[in-house]
Amino acid sequence: MDKTKKHLPLATQIFIALVLGIITGLCMQGHVEIAEGYIKPWGTIFLNLLKFIVVPIVLFSIMSGIISMSDIKKVGSIGIKTVVYYLCTTAVAIVIGLVGGNLFKGFFPILETSDLSYEAAPSSPFMDTIVGIFPSNFIAPLSEATMLQVIVMAILIGFAIILVGDEAAPAVKGINSFNTIFMKCMELILKLSPIGVFCLICPVVAANGSAILGSLAMVLLTAYICYFTHMLVVYSLAVRTMGGMSPVDFLKGQLPAMIFAFSSSSSVGTLPINMKGCEKMGADKEVTSFVLPLGATINMDGTAIYQGVCAIFIAACYGIHLNLSQMITIVLTATLASIGTAGVPGAGMVMLAMVLASVGLPLDGIALVAGVDRIFDMGRTVVNITGDASCALIVSNLERKKAAKKDAS
Numbered sequence: 428m429d430k431t432k433k434h435l436p437l438a439t440q441i442f443i444a445l446v447l448g449i450i451t452g453l454c455m456q457g458h459v460e461i462a463e464g465y466i467k468p469w470g471t472i473f474l475n476l477l478k479f480i481v482v483p484i485v486l487f488s489i490m491s492g493i494i495s496m497s498d499i500k501k502v503g504s505i506g507i508k509t510v511v512y513y514l515c516t517t518a519v520a521i522v523i524g525l526v527g528g529n530l531f532k533g534f535f536p537i538l539e540t541s542d543l544s545y546e547a548a549p550s551s552p553f554m555d556t557i558v559g560i561f562p563s564n565f566i567a568p569l570s571e572a573t574m575l576q577v578i579v580m581a582i583l584i585g586f587a588i589i590l591v592g593d594e595a596a597p598a599v600k601g602i603n604s605f606n607t608i609f610m611k612c613m614e615l616i617l618k619l620s621p622i623g624v625f626c627l628i629c630p631v632v633a634a635n636g637s638a639i640l641g642s643l644a645m646v647l648l649t650a651y652i653c654y655f656t657h658m659l660v661v662y663s664l665a666v667r668t669m670g671g672m673s674p675v676d677f678l679k680g681q682l683p684a685m686i687f688a689f690s691s692s693s694s695v696g697t698l699p700i701n702m703k704g705c706e707k708m709g710a711d712k713e714v715t716s717f718v719l720p721l722g723a724t725i726n727m728d729g730t731a732i733y734q735g736v737c738a739i740f741i742a743a744c745y746g747i748h749l750n751l752s753q754m755i756t757i758v759l760t761a762t763l764a765s766i767g768t769a770g771v772p773g774a775g776m777v778m779l780a781m782v783l784a785s786v787g788l789p790l791d792g793i794a795l796v797a798g799v800d801r802i803f804d805m806g807r808t809v810v811n812i813t814g815d816a817s818c819a820l821i822v823s824n825l826e827r828k829k830a831a832k833k834d835a836s
Contacts, residue, residue, distance in 0.1 A: 437620060438683035444621035445628055445686055452632025462633040466626050473623030476616045477696040482572050484613060484699060485720040486581050487606040492716035493585030494599055502582070502717070504829070505822055509718050512818045513726040514762060516665070520657050520728040520810070521761040524735020525754050527653040534645045535743050574695065574724045613699040620687060620700070628690040635802055643799055650736045654729060654806045662817040670820040672708070680708040681816050688812045692804040694723040697812050705816050711823040718822055722815030727765040729807025729814075730775045734761045734782045737803075741783065741792035753786040760785040775804060 435443075455462045493502055560575045562568045568576035588595045588602075663674030670677070684704050688697040698719060705715045738757055742749050749757075764778045776793065783790055796803065 437617065438686065440621040441624050441683055441686045441690075444625040445690055448625040448628035448690065449632050451625075452629040455629065455633040459630070459633045462630040467630040468626075470623055470626030470630070473616075473619055473626065474691060474693065474696055476619070477623075477691075477693070477699065478572060480609060480613050480616055481695050481698055482569055482574075482577060483605070483609045484702075485574065485577050486569070487602055487609055488702070488716035489578060489581035489720060490585045490588070490602050491606040492713040493582065494588055494602065495713045497589055499586055499589060501826070502586075505714060505717055505826060506721075508822050508825060509721060509818055510725075512665075512821065513722060513765075513814070516661060516728050516814055516818075517726070517731045517765045518758055518762045519661055520731040521735045521758045523653050523657050523661075524650075524732035525739065525757065526735075527649050527656070527732075528736045528739025531645065531649040531652075532739055532743055535649075535740050536643070536645065537744055572695075574720065578720055578724065613703075617699060617703070624687060624690040631801055631805075635799060643796065646736065646740050646796070647799065647802055650733055650803055651806050653732045653736060654810050657728060657732060657810055658813050662813055666817050666820060669825065670817065671824045672820055677708065677817070677820065680704055681813055684812055684816065685809045688808045689805045692801065692808045694808055694811045694815075697808070698723050701812050701816055705819045708816075708820060709823070710816075710819040711826065714823045714826065715819045718819045719815050722818055723812070725765060726814050726818070727775075727778070727807075727811055729810030730778055731761045731765060732810065733775060733803050733807050734779055737779055737793075737796050738782055738786070738788065741788055741795060744792060744795060745789060747788065749786065756785050757782055775800065775807065 452462065496502055560579060562573070562576040562580055565580070567573070568580060588598055658678070659674075663677070666672050666677045667674055681704060684697055684701040687700050688694065691697060701723075702715050702719050705719065706712055735757065739749065760782050761778060764781045776797070779793055779796075780790055783792065
């Protein structure tokens with residue numbers, strides 16, 4: 428007699444929690460202070476646990492992945508493919524956002540702009556951004572969770588271990604052991620996902636539920652249509668042609684991470700679930716350990732779509748018509764800004780300010796969408812992490828084909 432207990436899959440548990448959270452949030456719209464005072468803190472605790480585990484997961488998984496490749500050239504090959512893919516899909520995403528914005532522009536509300544004000548965060552010079560990628564000490568990137576610096580540290584240490592060779596065997600054993608320990612710790616935290624999702628989504632719906640039906644409904648709808656278009660067309664085609672995988676299987680396997688990303692609005696927080704899901708779908712562990720942390724930091728396809736839709740909407744509110752050259756400028760600015768603003772809190776707003784400034788649109792227009800930015804953010808985070816997963820599967824498949832071709836010759 429089989430005594431093993433049958434549990435609902437994690438994806439199903441998370442989905443049920445999401446639905447219950449939305450229903451509860453709608454019921455609590457008149458009691459927002461209760462939702463934010465007594466329910467949201469438990470979601471914050473869950474997010475804190477995820478943030479706690481993300482830095483060691485990124486550090487040790489990247490080092491473990493690089494060591495397992497034992498070839499610096501292979502790491503370089505994976506890195507180049509990853510960055511090129513991220514930049515190309517981001518450029519396509521901003522184009523989709525601009526096209527969608529123009530198609531639905533006639534349905535956008537024309538809001539009053541005379542009393543608007545928005546203080547844009549100062550943007551760092553490009554070279555300062557480059558300098559900021561490289562850590563000046565060992566502890567600060569880990570304690571402050573500066574993800575790009577953590578990635579650079581992991582790559583440097585991984586390369587050093589490969590070059591040292593046999594003398595680094597104890598370090599290899601230690602890194603692999605720590606990687607296994609933190610992965611197990613991650614599994615324990617992920618068991619709390621349904622509770623975390625419920626407690627994160629409920630206050631958001633309670634605070635913003637009525638706003639969804641308000642004056643910005645058409646802008647939000649346009650953004651979400653573009654989000655779905657990008658995932659169903661661009662990622663599906665990429666996964667089918669370069670990843671050798673059915674788009675249906677891909678989207679089904681990605682569902683747990685997508686649901687969690689929607690409720691948490693955190694690409695970095697979703698990283699552990701995304702890594703687990705990609706490996707289940709057949710991505711190589713050595714690839715996911717490198718591609719996904721990098722993507723969670725610099726890949727912003729969903730944010731790029733948001734830039735396009737909001738730029739068209741803000742221009743329409745001010746009675747400004749964007750010409751083709753201005754739209755090309757937006758594409759280039761948003762693509763480069765996706766890396767330039769990596770790891771910046773509120774990166775979506777920072778990028779939008781850069782995009783508006785690049786074509787001379789008033790930055791005060793950001794105030795039009797700032798109130799419901801969290802609703803935009805939920806969708807764009809889903810797109811961002813799905814793009815990361817598609818890259819992991821594609822790079823894994825391309826590297827396997829490359830290895831098979833090399834073995835055959």
